[in-house]
Amino acid sequence: MGQAAGVAAMTCDRPANDFAEELFRLAVEACPNGMLMTDSSGIIVLVNTETERLFGYRRNELIGQPVEILVPERMRKHHSTHRARYAEHPNVRRIEASHRLFGLRQDGSEFPVEIGLNPIRSEDGLFVLNVVIDISDRQRVDRLKDEFVSTVSHELRTPLTSIAGSLGLLLGGAAGKLPDGVTRFLGIAHNNCTRLVRLINDILDIEKIEAGSVVFNFKRIELRQLAEQVIEANRGYADGFAVRVRLDPSAEAGGVLADPDRLAQVITNLVSNAVKFSPRDGEVELGIAHRDGRMRIAVRDHGPGIPEEFKPRIFEKFAQADATDARQKGGTGLGLSIARKIVTRLGGIIGFKDAEGGGTEFFVELPDWAQIAARETDPGLSPDDTHILLCEDDPDAALAVREGLRPFGFSTDFAHDAEEAIKRARSNGHAAIVVDFELPDAGGMALIRALREQPEAYRTPIVVASAEPAPAKDGAAELNVLKWIAKPIDAFALTQVLDGAIARGANGRPCILHIEDDRDILDLVARALAPTARVVPAGSIEEARAALLAHHFDLVVLDIALGEESGLDLLPDLRNRGGAPIPVVIFSGHSAEIAAIPQVEARLTKIGASLDDLVAAVHDRLMLRSALPRKETA
């Protein structure tokens, strides 16, 4: 019954659609994943059997309920915020396991999920078809695989350590001088032992990179310097093949933003490949050049070149032109595969081409530091922007935060490492500093301590973004960290934190005090009004009074039922410092019987009025109607 009612709720009674509707219902029913449909206000209108099984509810217990009942309490606030944001830009979207989402069963237990969202537009507004995939099994298998890999590697390496150690001692003469024949065979055993170790290391390396558990520490790298280091480190190896490795004298000076260890690993791999495939007394050249906003590092050999049929597979695992080659050349068949994975993570590309006059040229292209540096300081859209500093080593993540903050009137300078952060904090005044706790060159704690030692940043509010929860409270308190927020940084959540801390100039924008005990509604309203007004949220009368002391307001949006308190009690206090009453728009759960008060310019109920109505009412009061690009509502 509930199911039929659900479908009826989302479509009109048009017999012509009956067949299509029945097909749709059957398809949803047959799906082996949980499927449920929600309407524009997040109410469940349709569920399938798998959803009942996953969450332990019966169908009729779910239909008509807000979808948040399937979300753990601690995530509900976020969930409704995300839902509102999704409604603004509905698209087919998959929310992957990395977001650590959980479903809440009726019995209170939780299970990890992946969610697919599919918008369905109808005359009755936006519906969303949610696909819920229980990923507990997948996570268990992943965990077992991790444990297996870790155990196997330990179990393999322990005996190898003993074998390599014993052979090394014998070959080194620790047990006395050995006959030549014995030395030769021991040498073979020792070589193969180290090869096995390399192979295990490579397999583990690739495993880790694929699992995303390798942390990349981005830093500015001078490429000439890096190339020289790699050449030096591989000199002994190249000597063994009687090959000379040199830096092309025409190599250009320039830098990139990358993880130095990992980039060195890639270049080392290319150089050792080039050496391996060079003729005796051959030469390998490293070149560095600017190229279309990127820096290109090239490694050229004078070897036989890559066989045509092998070219398409060259970056695949265990791909070697000739299996016997691997044994001769001592490679593991994983080097280029690892190199490509690393370069991709560094935001670059890797490739190769036949070199003129024979041989092969491998190259890596990475974003040019000069281009990145040009983006370091943010002039902002308006001189009224609030200027903050973001210390974040991953350039893409930093850009995303900058763009996310821009609509809220922030301009964001970057610093990619601790040294730069301190330099930049000293030279430009910033209203606040956001620190990525996992910066490469110094721990986040050390950076904050160093920032606090600068007179320019002594009192600047600092927000820490970290993948880990806040450490022991005393450390944070000592450094006066304003708040710990989760990575990846949610720009809107960050604006809420920053607005609470910075007495922002109005930036020419009107300033609104919103008093409301439901944090979700605070979020939604702030977001809806963000393009034209600055909204200071207050969750209680106490918070509202504190805000009134700190800011000048052009308007108050007031909820009446504030837990035990009544928003109406606050009316006499809603005055700016000069004593002038602040216009009030009441936005409340029910229409309260209150006497006409001139200060109250509009009354809306949450049931009767939509968010757009509230926005329109606020804009009316602020006389912004003409300036406002009217939003087309579905």
Place this chain on the structure above:
Amino acid sequence: MSQIRILHVDDEPDIREIVDASLSLNPDFQVRACASGVDALAAAAEWSPELILLDVMMPKMDGPTTLAQLRKNPRTAEIPVLFMTARAQKREVEQFIAMGAQGVISKPFDPMTLASEVGSHLHTLRQV
């Protein structure tokens, strides 16, 4: 010059023997070996070595736990510890240092240069 006491902790008897042979290449080193973290705690307190080489993955009490226990006892709190591990990725090295270790020697090690590697660690530690 008196000998430098080095305590080596590893659950693998073969590795204990190889490390002993490797370190003995430096006649100044006096090496004692323990097969478990528990034995190491007792030996460290009683023998007061100048350096402890500590395996990471051991049954019952692993290297990091052993290190934490060493740091708790005032008699052993100041003894420098080098972890010996196959998992010597940069990040893990940083984690070990954060736990209070002074450095990491990666496995498999080169037995002919282990003594000089340990020697240079000791040299650096003395300068600090």
